[in-house]
Amino acid sequence: MSKFGVIYAGAQKNVGPSGVTIVIIRKDLIGNARDVTPVMLDYKVHDENSSLYNTPPCFGVYMCDLVFDDLLAQGGLKEVEKKNQRKAKILYDAIDESRVFRCPVEKSVRSLMNVPFTLEKSELEGEFIKEARKEKMVQLKGHRSVGGMRASIHKAMPLAGVEKLVASMKDFQARHA
Structure with missing residues (x-):
């Protein structure tokens, strides 16, 4: 300060x-x-x-x-930062290791809070969003000017929410790879 x-x-x-x-x-x-x-x-x-x-x-x-x-x-800003880094790593790793999901943002400038991603077959994005909504995962549709999808994983999003999204992505991939 x-x-x-x-x-x-x-x-x-x-x-x-x-x-x-x-x-x-x-x-x-x-x-x-x-x-x-x-x-x-x-x-x-x-x-x-x-x-x-x-x-x-x-x-x-x-x-x-x-x-x-x-x-x-939660232990202060340093602890919250560690939690946010962990959540982002789990989600980005799942995207980077995926055969069907992609992140359009270069690794060195990726956000810890908003994770954009797309599907290799863009025509399947609506289906993924619909399936996610059924599992009570909402607001995944990307920004209207960019498209794709976006997961907001701000501090209020628990680790369990990120893990649920990753599991859903892996399930979707197994059916659409």
């Missing part, structure tokens, strides 16, 4: 619901706003009012508190 003067973070998906923003600012930077700076962006006003200059988004702040409690209960 000491390396930065201001940390401004949109919190959606990782900390809380859309609309929650986290701002951490070093004390020596507070009070230097220009005259044209809107009051809501003058951090001195927020500091003088204990971050309560306006009514905060109570539900969003509450949800962030729950997420922070959960992160701490």
